[in-house]
Amino acid sequence: MLGAPWLKTFGAPRLKAATVCLVAALALSGCASDSQAEALPPSSAARPSTPPPTPVEPVTSAPLEFRTINGAHFTLSVPGGWREVVTKPTEGTPGTWVYTQRSAPAATPIGVGIVVDDQPKADVFQQSMALEIAKKVEEVKDFTRSEITWPGAEYAVVMEWTEPTAGTKPVYRRTRQIMAQVNPGLIVNAVAVGEAKDFKDSDLLLALSTFTPK
Numbered sequence: 001m002l003g004a005p006w007l008k009t010f011g012a013p014r015l016k017a018a019t020v021c022l023v024a025a026l027a028l029s030g031c032a033s034d035s036q037a038e039a040l041p042p043s044s045a046a047r048p049s050t051p052p053p054t055p056v057e058p059v060t061s062a063p064l065e066f067r068t069i070n071g072a073h074f075t076l077s078v079p080g081g082w083r084e085v086v087t088k089p090t091e092g093t094p095g096t097w098v099y100t101q102r103s104a105p106a107a108t109p110i111g112v113g114i115v116v117d118d119q120p121k122a123d124v125f126q127q128s129m130a131l132e133i134a135k136k137v138e139e140v141k142d143f144t145r146s147e148i149t150w151p152g153a154e155y156a157v158v159m160e161w162t163e164p165t166a167g168t169k170p171v172y173r174r175t176r177q178i179m180a181q182v183n184p185g186l187i188v189n190a191v192a193v194g195e196a197k198d199f200k201d202s203d204l205l206l207a208l209s210t211f212t213p214k
């Protein structure tokens with residue numbers, strides 16, 4: 001995975017959009033081709049060195065009112081009332097799992113999404129750097145990218161940023177994305193998206209913290 005489906009082409013790599021609108025809203029999608037991956041810097045140069053602005057730590061047990069999903073390559077716990085949308089993988093498009101608040105407007109969903117990339121063309125350091133470059137092109141001012149230790153992952157990177165929705169009355173939305181490299185042939189992405197003003201006080205970060213790739 002390289003990042004969000006609204007990304008513009010910015011040279012290398014070019015990102016492909018997901019086909020599921022909920023996934024698009026939750027900021028996940030896109031795989032690099034061989035040629036795009038070759039254009040990325042080497043992994044050693046792309047590895048982030050800055051710690052996360054706030055601690056990002058896994059949670060081993062979720063509240064009783066949460067339900068646990070055991071996916072093919074992940075486990076995740078979310079509030080019991082959240083809706084689920086699952087899209088099976090197709091040629092060139094990875095499988096996706098999206099969990100959203102039922103009370104949130106359809107145009108600005110609040111939730112957590114999972115995208116499984118079982119044929120990555122670049123590693124998490126390279127792909128996360130590509131997303132950082134793309135967000136800078138989009139003039140996102142507060143993008144952060146840090147390496148973290150995460151259960152089930154050989155390497156993991158967490159990214160966080162804020163950006164407005166389109167329209168005359170934009171809503172500022174906050175995203176936190178964990179990109180977990182399970183092995184050279186498997187990357188699992190987990191992303192939480194919600195309104196910036198309520199981001200830290202919602203169930204989003206707790207649900208994201210229960211994510212474990214496998």
